[in-house]
Amino acid sequence: MPAATSKNSTPSSASSTPKQGQVDTDKLLELVYTLQFAWFVGNVLTLFGFIASTLTFLRILPSLYKLDYLLTLLGVLISFGILVFQLVQKNGLRFGILIKDDNTHYILLGGFLLFLRPYVWLTLVPFAIFSTFHVLAYVNGYILPIVGLDKSNISSTITNFVSQNNAKSIEAASGIELVTYVWLLLRMITFRKRSLSPVLVYTVFLKKRYEVSAFTRGYVKVVADAGDKIVNDVNHPVLRDVWAKVRNVFGIVDQYKLVNDYTQEGQKTK
Incomplete structure (x- = not known):
């Protein structure tokens, strides 16, 4: 899963800890003016937009579904855009490295979804999964130490949850991406509005994910084996x-x- 410095890393904690419940305003202001905080804001925006989009999906304030969808993708572009920017800072503008990086795949997908606007809730779910763990890791590594809670039960709970479920969340996102592709195909064959272009974009996206993600290849193998069994039966x-x-x-x-x-x-x- 992509993270603030690399796809397998998590934010490190602040160096010193104030008394519990007290806010170190100097460190808070210093934190706000970092690129990593902007990345955090992008992930928060993604989560906020996704929750709002889920409410519209459940027919709560349904008139806002377009705004909520676009808000989620705006957060995606901010968070993944910063990761790609950091990658360029580290390695230079090297196409071979960029095109193989997970963050590039997801910012391209987010950009195309923002441009095409199919307004399909499922397309947002993997981004929400990633942002959930990114927000938790950042809060645990940066926000809690500033308020003196880095050694609290809250911090321990977050640490355990992230360590136990991080890999599972990436695997789950890969599965949801395949389910999303099936749903987009169903929309296309039933001639839904704005249905052809998203299928084409998602086809290329999944092709790239298949080449770099063992989880995606594993799910495709499961589907292929199930198809073989059904045909043989x-x-x-x-x-x-x-x-x-x-x-x-x-x-x-x-x-x-x-x-x-x-x-x-x-x-x-x-």
Whole structure:
């Protein structure tokens, strides 16, 4: 999952701790004027927009669904934009590194969704998952120490929750992305408004995710194995022929790598 300094890191805690309940205003002001705080604000905005968008999805203030959707994606562009900016600062404007980075994939997806505006709630869920853990990590590493709560039960609870569920959340997001793709396909074949372009964008996005994410490849394998089992159990020649053609198409697509040849990863580590 992307984070403030790298995709596997979490914010470090403040150096000294004030008395519990007291706010170190100097450190708070110093914190506010950092790029990392802007990243935190972007994640908070993503979460706020997602919660509001969920309420509109549940028919609470439904007239605001467009605004809430755009607000969520604005937070996405801020948070992931800062991560990409930091990546460029560290490595320079190197296309090969940028295109393989998770943060690049997600800011491109967020940008396309903001431009295309399909207003599909599911497209926001993975971003909300990421932002939840980013906000928790930042609060635990930066905000709580400023108010003297870095050694409190609150901090311990957050630490345990993040450490126990961080990897699970990334895996869950990968699964939700595949479910989202299926939903976008259903919208397209039922001729919903603004349905074709999001499918094309998400197809490219998932192709890139498949090449860099073991979680995504794992879910695709589960789906493929389930399809094989269903076809074998039904044992109908037409169904077998259709399924064989589908698998053949995916096999051909897989031969062309957009950002990463995942088949070489094992050999590089030997």
